[in-house]
């Protein structure tokens with residue numbers, strides 16, 4: 001079997017009478033014609049389904065969408081409408097979420113090096129929680145309190161539990177050698193708790209941990225809960241946040257737990273360990289990754305006999321840097337024949353001026369793939385648009401939310417003038 005597995009496509013994926021893939025009742029053929037390529041197409045119902053699944057598993061306001069996975073005003077509103085909170089890690093993410101009309105009381109501020117300006121905004125806008133990451137940040141909060149910046153914020157302390165998540169080292173965050181959080185093993189975590197509890201500048205309401213991203217092994221989460229529960233229980237704080245990091249299947253050989261299964265693992269672990277705190281989680285990738293596909297046009301096919309075939313599309317590392325950064329794998333297909341056998345192998349590359357600009361190291365495509373074809377890569381809804389760049393002065397692609405036959409443009413394509421908007425010379 002070389003056809004694209006159906007499970008890698010968004011929930012509402014279907015095939016129209018002309019054989020083309022449809023998402024949210026909209027034909028990819030029409031969307032490519034109307035909005036041009038490259039284009040991100042999100043299945044809005046799929047996003048809502050995942051938000052609802054997270055809320056059903058953990059409770060309203062106890063599933064916090066990690067906005068760095070994919071953020072724009074429309075996305076922030078959906079997460080809020082679906083009764084999630086929003087996790088932001090910078091002033092820019094907070095600004096976007098507030099601009100969307102999400103109340104600050106639904107926002108949680110993260111970051112291992114928050115600036116005085118970011119902390120000031122978080123305090124004066126009254127975000128729900130600031131997740132404090134270091135002793136230097138506690139110093140900054142003391143200094144703000146001393147000059148009268150208030151009200152006194154409710155904080156969580158980010159704890160590094162010393163659990164190794166089996167994921168790429170750049171996105172593993174729970175081990176001892178980490179820039180994030182207060183180490184449990186060397187006593188920093190306890191020192192931070194004592195300092196925060198004695199401090200008039202913060203209200204310590206709970207603890208936080210995040211062991212890493214794209215974690216497939218449910219056992220890693222169980223282990224983190226065990227370590228955190230042991231530390232948290234005697235403190236009796238009301239909140240415990242167990243982070244995000246649930247993996248998703250990007251390629252046909254991968255299987256990931258569902259949000260519902262993740263919920264069972266965490267809830268069972270908390271119950272058996274006697275956790276009485278209110279438990280929250282922060283899923284990002286598992287909410288949006290498989291909601292979207294990136295739609296490109298195939299422009300150049302270069303066959304090098306005995307070596308390989310290069311398929312070049314009109315985007316690349318500027319709309320999806322994950323293959324270059326982490327060696328991440330994806331699938332490819334032709335939306336005009338979504339479940340055709342993919343009998344040809346080659347390397348799917350972008351249009352940037354470097355050989356490292358690879359989208360799929362080993363792409364499979366139908367044998368009749370030709371120049372001018374619309375080509376798509378599924379499961380590109382997380383950390384693609386948000387990690388994208390303007391490298392080579394490429395204008396970043398638009399984002400369309402498709403739902404019930406309606407295609408809503410939520411981010412327009414950048415223009416060449418947008419590229420010059422910050423030039424002052």
Ligand SMILES: *Cc1c(COP(=O)(O)O)cnc(C)c1O
Nearest residue numbers: 066213214244245282283284285
């Ligand atoms: C990135 C991040 C998340 C989300 O991780 P995913 O792998 O996208 O689910 C949650 N919490 C924190 C603190 C993060 O940094």
